[in-house]
Amino acid sequence: MKINIKKKLKSAGSTIKEMGSINKKSLKNGSYSMAVTAIVIAVLVVVNLIVGQIPEKYTQVDVSTQKLYTISDETVSYLKNLDTDITIYHIVQSGNEDSILEKMLTKYKEESKHITVEKKDPVLYPNFTSQYTSDDVSDNSLIVVAGDKSKVINYSDLYETQVDYTTYQTNTTGFDGEGQIDSAISYVTSENLPVIYTLEGHEELELNSSLTDSLEKANYDVQSLNLLTQDAVPEDTGCLLIAAPQKDLSEEEAQKIITYMEAGGKVMIFTEYTGTDMPNLKSVLENYGVTTGDGVIMEGDTGHYIMQRPYYIIPTIDSSDITSDIKSNNRYVLAPISQPVKTLSDYRDTLEITPLLSTSDKAYTKKDVQNMSTYEKEDGDEEGSFQVGVSVTEQVDDDNTTQLVYFGCASLLDEATDQQVSGGNTDLVLAALGWMCENDAPVIDVTSKSLTMSYLTVPQFDAAYWSIIVCGVIPVAFLLIGTVIWFKRRKQ
Secondary structure, eight states: OOOOHHHHHHHHHHHHHHHHHHHHHHHHHHHHHHHHHHHHHHHHHHHHHHHHHSOHHHHOOOOOTTOTTOOOHHHHHHHHTOOSOEEEEEEOOTTOOOHHHHHHHHHHHHHOTTEEEEEEOTTTOTTSGGGTOSSOOOTTEEEEEETTEEEEEOHHHHEEEEEETTTTEEEEEEEOHHHHHHHHHHHHTOSOOOEEEEEOSSOOOOOOHHHHHHHHHTTOEEEEEOTTTOSSSOTTEEEEEEEOOSSOOOHHHHHHHHHHHHTTOEEEEEOOOOSSOOHHHHHHHHTTTEEEOSSEEEOOOGGGBOTTOTTEEOOEEOOSTTTHHHHHTTOOOOEESOOOEEEOSSOOTTEEEEEEEEOOTTOEEESOOTTOOOSSOOTTOEESOOEEEEEEEEEOSSSOEEEEEEESOGGGGOHHHHHHTTTHHHHHHHHHHHHHSOOOSOOOOOOOEEOOOOOOOOOHHHHHHHHHIIIIIHHHHHHHHHHHHHHHHHHO
16 A cells, blocks of 8 residues: 655645644634733723712712711702811721711712811821810711811710610610711801800709700800809800899899890890799890789690690790791790790880790680699689790891890700700700801701611501512413413414
């Protein structure tokens, strides 16, 4: 058998050429695939870098019920008009950051070029907070700084708590981060803040913690004042607050207050039933056309009192500059153990007296409260509609106006009473102070965001209806469709 070597060599050469061609083609295809892969990876990297630079407000959606990670339109508008550089120091040890607070701070930084947020680890910077406060500063507290002004926001102030008296446990009920930060920014960017002096020396009521916190948040400077040791009401007084004294003022103190008011002063007075006459305090009120009536008001209309106690009055909120927001938002005020506020029959025509809170026309007064044997109306009880609160204004000159707000109910300052109307009493007091005091600091009305758990309750009928749909109708429908398709395919 002869073997054709030339033919074999030729065939082998041809095979080698084919293999070389295939290898070149494979190499070419592989290089192309690698190039495409590299381009895709490069594009993805670039896109990722670009997306990373887009603000979170465009890339993330807040789906929380209370919009915990979103700031309000009021705050956004305020930040847009901000023209002062502000630094917010987030005092927190690395790894202990509050996620809600962090996201909110990011929102603030994104909405204004004038806001800078910096983290300060107290472990790395142990003496940093001492520049702004001598108090201990806990993790996740904030220090808001603008120039030489600063304000510390303690972490405990960012969250609202409430005691569950069934278990005596303290539960976190709300997040007030936005409101506190807005307040701090307003404080450090404002030059003149109003001073509220609270009169002391007559066993006055102490302002409850909820009210004082609200005053601080609204950037009021609250100080005490003893007129027995002062020659006059201080010139920097934004408002003089007299909180239900148990003893009468001296004639000298009363005259100092009248002198202050006659020059365009602002005064807020609360009184409560004590069983004793206070002629000097009354002289201040009577100088502005109003006085305290005798006894305690009982409400005869069941729609105007609660807890089956006719002295737990829910007064009608009258229309005025002070009450407009409260009235429009359908808020309530609770005024237990109220004294009637009466307008004098004869007062000077320069006074403008406006009712703020009123009873129904079925109300009546019990004058001898200590010996009262029944809540029911008796012979001798004065009947009619009574005022519980009034405002008085008098134009002194072109630049000054005297303003007086008088409530015949000290319980408006009681925290437990205030909680029964969801803070309506505090809102009324703040509205009255805002009406009287000139505050350069803008007030951004931002409510706290609830953290209480809400449950979805499905009515029994709806539950049965959807059970039939999900467990019956839908499976049967799919079974029928499958059967029809099976028959069609079988015929084919």
